[in-house]
Amino acid sequence: MKYHVEDDRIIVAMMRGENLLDNLLTVAKEHNIKAGTFTGIGAVENVTLGRFDPKRKEYDKREFPSSCELVSFTGNISLKDGKPFIHCHAVITDHDLKAYGGHLFGATVAVVGEFVIFPIDGEIIRTYDEKIGLAVWDLEECSYDK
Ligand code: ZN
Secondary structure, three states: OEEEEOOOOEEEEEEOOOEHHHHHHHHHHHOOOOOEEEEEEEEEEEEEEEEEEOOOOEEEEEEEOOOEEEEEEEEEEEEEOOEEEEEEEEEEEOOOOOEEEEEEEEEEEEEEEEEEEEEOOOEOEEEEEOOOOEEEEOHHHOEOOO
């Protein structure tokens, strides 16, 4: 991974074999990002997508081992248990250009990955909500620089 820090964004280039989420987390930790958003495109493999079942409070997961286009990738950075936490969703397409999308649990870069991270001043805190069954944004705990 190579990345370039600009005034209000970080440009990230990933290469084949690199772990997409681990790399984003590394950048977030190295730059002490407590809130932010990101977007990206590229090609990925060994992808795990999921869909949250609110009744069971569990994710249904599906794996995509083959190389796919990363058509759309977006998400946010917040703090969970005091550490940077990545929440992201992706749309990928297979060899027939059939699209699949969902919560992204993991992916390896298959060719390249091109990402832009936009840090937000302040912090977004994520806390566990028992009713939902997930750690969600707790805006009463958040702080923002004006
Ligand atoms: Zn999600």
